[in-house]
Amino acid sequence: MGKPTNKTLMSPKLMQSLRSAPFIAPFIILVFLFYLVPVLLTAVLSGTGMDFTMRFNFVGLKNFARILSDSVLPQILHNTLVYVFFTCLLNVGFGFILALLTTYFIKNENIGLFFRTLWLLPRMTPPVIYALLWLWFLDPTEKGMLNVIVGAFGRPPQNWILNNPMPTVILANGLIGVSLGMVIFSSAIKSIPDELYKAAMIDGAGDFKIIRHIILPLVKWPLMFLTVWQILSLITSYEYIMLITDGGPLFNSEVLSLYSYHKAFSNLEFGYGAALAVILVLIGILVTTFMLKVFGFDRMMDPSRLNA
């Protein structure tokens, strides 16, 4: 009767988990503290009528009932849908076109890199400076940059932001997100072996057929990843909208995340703002689950099949 060894007490799987615990624990703690705890606190706050008095007076589901009868919510949900759809389209679609132009069509690496660097400028710029650039670019006076350009063609100055609030925020946000798509697609296109292009050219394929039958199928996974990533980040992003239009005029460019922020920090209705944020979190979870099922993330995370 010898002493029981580690081998008999613990299964190899448990041993492996214990060994990896110190490595993964810091990340679990970070996710718990900065992601899960805020969600739980928001959920608790949504059940209160907390206002500028900062008192936790529990009101049950009153805030959620108020959401259902909120007269501006249909317009805000519509704005959110339009904003997420078109910005994502711009981010992914235009990002792919830029990657294609700078990687596939421009063979000179330095020129391609030069344009890619220029398109990374909005990403490198602090959001406030970037928003100010848009405000100056679309300035309604005759000294505004766009008004100077249209003035050269004999057109009178326009108030671009006031007349087109949604296209403005879509364009401003889209041109930042485009750089992520461009970088991911560029690396995906560059990883396609040259032999495939050469074989296609020998078979008489033109550029369009090469893009359609070689490049597009091979960037399918980055394309799906980027779509999911952008949709999820756009649902919750509002900082550029806040800086450029602040959701206005009236509620014409107000999205759900900005509405939640305004309710909490402008109207000081923290309880109602938290309830709107809970709805936002639920929409995020639903969209994620839907995307995971539709796109098959397990297969997406598999090793590359390119060189298999």
Added chain:
Amino acid sequence: MKGKRSAVKEKLVVAIMTIITLPILLPYLWLLLNSLAKGVYWGLIPQRFTLENWSFL
């Protein structure tokens, strides 16, 4: 012949890229020129050169 056609195509793509990059490039150029000028003519062309705005350095 094919190489020449390919070079023309590349130049065309560079021209297209230049045009679609202008909306990004112009505001940054304007920002830089404004920091070096006392005023701008027609919203873009700097009027009088100055380093006053950089005096904080």
